[in-house]
Ligand SMILES: CC(C)[C@H](C(=O)O)[C@@H](O)C(=O)O
């Protein structure tokens with residue numbers, strides 16, 4: 093019986109097996125950001141420790157970066173302090189820092205892949221739950237807490253439980269206009285927000301295999317929203333083509349050796365899984381969340397679910413969600429006008445996300461509805477520069493979007509981009525928790541970037557096809 097990528101990578105990186113399901117794992121790449129690292133560095137200082145393997149640690153600033161100007165000092169004092177600390181810490185401990193002034197900065201889960209730092213077969217850790225994103229390359233990528241950030245800095249290892257592996261096989265072909273975001277919202281809706289607890293999710297099947305790397309990253313990014321600590325896709329030609337020529341990717345003879353090794357760590361055809369779930373990709377429709385966790389989602393034109401039709405526990409969570417969102421069972425999301433449209437985040441702030449939206453806007457000549465504030469926030473400065481080179485910034489601005497500087501922006505609002513009061517947002521991010529976008533009463537609906545753009549134009553949620561027409565065959569996303 094063969095093995096899975098997860099178990100192969102776990103075994104190959106085990107430095108010590110505690111014999112109780114836990115192992116001390118070598119961490120190939122540690123990504124550091126300003127929000128979860130200050131205390132970890134402070135703990136190193138307290139104990140007089142240095143960073144064990146500096147070259148395997150890379151830092152960036154993303155959560156607190158303003159998206160209107162990065163002139164210092166930032167207006168937001170907390171953000172200014174956090175960035176200043178990261179500057180001092182990376183300098184004192186000798187770590188590479190993709191700084192806002194250096195031009196290579198961006199959301200940690202966007203720049204790792206962009207730089208070619210994220211590679212198949214690696215163990216990757218970061219003090220951030222959406223580290224699962226990097227699994228799109230066939231890495232075992234784990235979100236860790238601040239005390240583990242300290243451990244990795246000091247030892248380049250981290251203690252982890254071995255997870256079970258669930259293969260989520262999505263067969264068939266997506267219908268026109270259905271995106272990677274809809275796929276993962278569908279998976280979470282089907283399996284639940286805690287359904288993946290204790291598991292690594294292996295995403296497979298023809299739908300996943302035919303996705304671009306940007307799309308695979310969208311899927312793996314939200315594995316953690318389904319409860320799985322990590323999600324991954326077995327590396328293939330799409331993975332290799334993406335990595336080739338990236339700054340940190342192997343080159344020359346080392347490239348060929350790397351590709352051979354990357355192929356070898358993919359799950360074997362006869363691998364044993366702890367669980368297998370098969371889904372029909374053709375049945376997936378554009379999905380939008382209506383509630384306060386990412387599993388509370390419906391196909392875009394469906395009526396909101398009836399609490400009477402579900403179990404008592406679920407009905408209670410529905411009641412809480414309906415009260416918070418100010419929505420009613422039996423209505424449709426299109427009945428509720430939106431105030432804000434946000435395209436960005438580590439889920440959907442990549443080049444193809446904005447290109448797809450700009451093509452749809454150009455094709456239709458559609459404009460943002462008056463009264464809707466629409467933000468387009470690239471996931472990294474490199475994405476931003478490429479969008480400017482392609483003229484996408486102009487298309488977005490002419491349609492009524494604010495085209496802003498790179499960062500996490502309104503995904504979590506640890507900066508000046510925030511909802512106000514009870515504003516309702518259509519958002520391409522990954523979390524719709526209460527107060528998530530900066531206002532304690534603000535409301536978030538998660539959807540694909542295309543659906544956000546359609547909602548911005550329409551003034552309320554709708555099937556993107558009604559605004560933009562059917563998606564052209566070549567522009568899959
Ligand atoms: C700030 C950080 C710890 C957090 C995370 O872990 O995901 C953030 O990125 C988020 O998206 O909520």
Ligand code: SF4
Nearest residue numbers: 222437438500503504
């Ligand atoms: S974009 Fe959002 S989800 Fe991603 S790291 Fe930033 S705050 Fe977290």
